[in-house]
């Protein structure tokens with residue numbers, strides 16, 4: 001089990017290393033394919049041993065070997081998060097998301113792993129660049145719709161839940177669109193409107209409401225903290241997708257206890 005965990009962590013951080021490349025390309029529009037192959041500062045080509053997930057960063061103590069400038073901490077952070085996600089998926093997620101019937105015994109956990117990977121991409125791309133690439137929204141929407149439809153056809157998902165998931169997707173996208181129009185884009189942007197569509201499909205009802213509610217609370221807390229810490233001025237843009245993703249993850253994993261606790265307070 002420990003060996004398997006270590007293997008999955010290493011494998012996950014290697015995937016995370018690849019996600020760094022995807023994020024780099026999607027935020028800076030550069031056209032190299034073969035990894036983060038050079039230093040961000042001195043542009044020196046990196047040797048293979050400077051590109052090992054996490055280990056290179058630790059061995060180099062976070063600095064470039066030649067120009068000694070800091071390597072952006074987001075690289076090892078994304079590698080570590082992806083590694084942890086793979087281990088979590090193995091220990092808890094696999095049984096958590098697993099339905100007893102074939103072929104969903106493997107399809108379902110695999111689906112959620114892909115959702116996790118896309119969440120990591122959207123989280124950091126929006127955080128760095130304040131955009132959510134359309135291609136990720138489309139891929140996530142198609143996957144979620146196929147997955148939900150397959151469950152419906154197999155009789156695992158009830159028609160009521162299926163249509164409520166679709167209604168959540170359209171309903172919350174429309175609500176966000178109205179918010180964007182009312183605030184003239186100073187709050188969230190059109191990217192959030194589009195991203196809300198696959199989130200509604202994935203979360204269903206009533207978890208979508210909980211996820212959006214949590215996103216607004218976490219977003220407000222972080223915005224106030226940034227203002228107090230003077231990292232942001234009032235009215236400055238704060239990306240919203242990271243909060244939507246945090247809200248969605250909380251809602252997916254602890255949705256039921258959170259909802260019953262909340263209604264227990266009333």
Ligand SMILES: [Zn+2]
Pocket residue numbers: 039040041042043044064065066067068069
């Ligand atoms: Zn350098």
